[in-house]
Amino acid sequence: MSTPHGTGTAMSDPLDLIDFATLLTEEEREIQATVARFLADRVRPHLPEWFDNAHFARELAPELGALGLLGMHLEGYGCAGTNAVSYGLACLELEAADSGLRSFVSVQGSLSMYSIHRWGSEKQKQEWLPGLAAGTAIGCFGLTEPDFGSNPAGMRTRAVRDGSDWILDGTKTWITNGGIADVATVWANTEDGVRGFLVPRGTPGFTTRDIGRKLSLRASVTSELHLDGVRLPAEARLPGAKGLRGPLSCLNEARFGILFGAVGAGRDSLQAALRYADSRVQFDRPISGFQLTQRKFADMALALGNSALLAVHLGRLKDGGRLRPEQVSVGKLNNVREALAIARECRTVLGANGISLEHSPIRHANNLESVLTYEGTSEIHTLVVGQALTGRAARDAADVRPTS
Template identity: 65%
Template sequence: MSMPAKPPPFDPADPLGLDDLLDPEDLAVRDTVRAWAGERVLPHVADWYEKGELPGVRELARELGGIGALGMPLDGYGCAGASAVQYGLACLELEAADSGIRSLVSVQGSLAMYAIHRFGSEEQKLRWLPGMAAGEIIGCFGLTEPDHGSDPAAMRTHAKRDGGDWVLNGRKMWITNGSVAGVAVVWARTDDGIRGFVVPTDSAGFSAPEIKHKWSLRASVTSELVLDDVRLPADAVLPGATGLRGPLSCLTHARYGIVWGAMGAARACFEAAVDYAKSREQFGRPIGGFQLTQAKLADMAVELHKGILLAHHLGRRMDAGRLRPEQVSFGKLNNVREAIDICRTARTILGANGISLEYPVMRHATNLESVLTYEGTVEMHQLVLGKALTGIDAFR
């Protein structure tokens, strides 16, 4: 009888051995994005956050395009054609730096590019996707309105036929990338139902004033979209999408990235808490040697790595074509909620230092308050799961 192989040493950074689930290409993608974020974001993001700005966003977008992070899982048109798991790993590493950076990538790839790639004409794909994949063109996605967030079916933005053209009027709110975008995918009510339109942002009547006075996602461009008699040619409409199924499928793709990204923010806070607990001394010893602190760290580690394992499982299902929207709701509901709890617990370990921008904890905690509600609030995902579990629709 052969002796069982000796298990590898326990790795505090990977207590479940989740790296064993990744192949060399997965690890290479993760390491590339981690290195880029460590060099280009982490040294500056606290200052960006404090000032409430994201300077050089167009340069950052081109760099992200250069490492293949924009429209990662899409095929052709200059896109990387990466796996869903690789895209998820990239989202985790980007959000470990800052949620605003992951939002930039998510809106570009999972919303604007995904909508054009899935529902657009060949001419639309050829016109927009290569430049967007390279980061030369930034995109945004206009669905949410000032009075209609969780109920997009009630949107007021409308598009009317005028001869061979479309004329769009309305407002969209809380739009990431809006003020720096070269193209906007805008959803509007028409006589034939809700349709998507590819809107060049230099169109007459289009404007995107930036939203200020945010206390979350401060290192991110957030805007209102204003459409006043924006005239578009007939071929501006996305031919493959009619009704809410189109924009909702885009949101499912973006929510998948959040399942991973939230764990990146949680990991950054957990690592800060561990480092602090090992170096901060009270009562003559590091606070990491006290039972209550160790209990907090153990609970944080359990939820963090369970969340990463859940994200990995959903990624493999997406790669196999078996991922359902209800499962994405499961992941977003759990992982964002647990990430916020990890950040808040990390703040207690750091004490007063936890509110300082010298550490990442409070920045991630406030960012996650936005992540908690965008791409579907907690209540919406609870109701999605409730309907799936009972067969009863409780939305109305």
């Protein structure tokens, strides 16, 4: 760690400023370091090219599975069974590389796998979870529709009984992993309320279309799911999920990973700007020695440190079984908002060079524009926090309130 005065060397990790590592157990630090080493060797050298070419490296899935990262916070069925903080730290490192990679892991573990683990039958768990944990199978989570994002209660996808079978019709959009998934958890309205169904790839009537021309999350697969008279047997329904509590509980799991992941994106952006400012000379000295640049760094380091402390605190609450949904909203709202502001400010430190993919802040900023919106927009999380503070539901807030 660098000393505060006189060395002329940028701090390699801005979280050293608050001794972040001392908040973690030895096992948690080792998990974080293992993920960071894997990413440094296997992923980081390729990220500019993958982002530029809108490429997701599917071959990474079994490698991530071998590391135990897929559904790592779940118990049994080949899952690692780590604590929540360890899962959060893995998400931090994954998003420090790229939000698209963290999104893949989040959707695989906290949406696809969690929906099966929490709401599925034992047969469904045995059939799907080991392969998903190993990365030999890929899952996705179909909730959002073209006209219903923040208001999932209005979904138009329908499932109707036909004898002992179910017939599904509808469209889902902005589905991460959709075009490469072997199984989709699809939520649909039924005469008995919202229910979840497992739809394997190749089921007649089930097709996908990847969404192109994205300026964000380019190193990630985002797709539409189309269900046209999809016939499923009765055992395809998730038996434990009834009503919106099912999908919203899964979203809460994903939001937890996001609030850690955002810290990683902010940290990586600040690290890039610190390195650049230490080597970029203007007016015969490094720009890191100018007052306005140092003020930017100080403000960003404070925001990043506060976000990291909040993330670990919420992780400890989750491990203790005491984390409330509105607290997840606090973490997601604050940490993503701060990370986006940090990435944008770091881009200004890099000047014109900051728009090049040779440097990570502009890529993080573009990605975080999506992260700010998905798994609940900042407006929705603001309403959740507002209701928790006042005890009053603002207009439509009751329809979107997360559940445990």
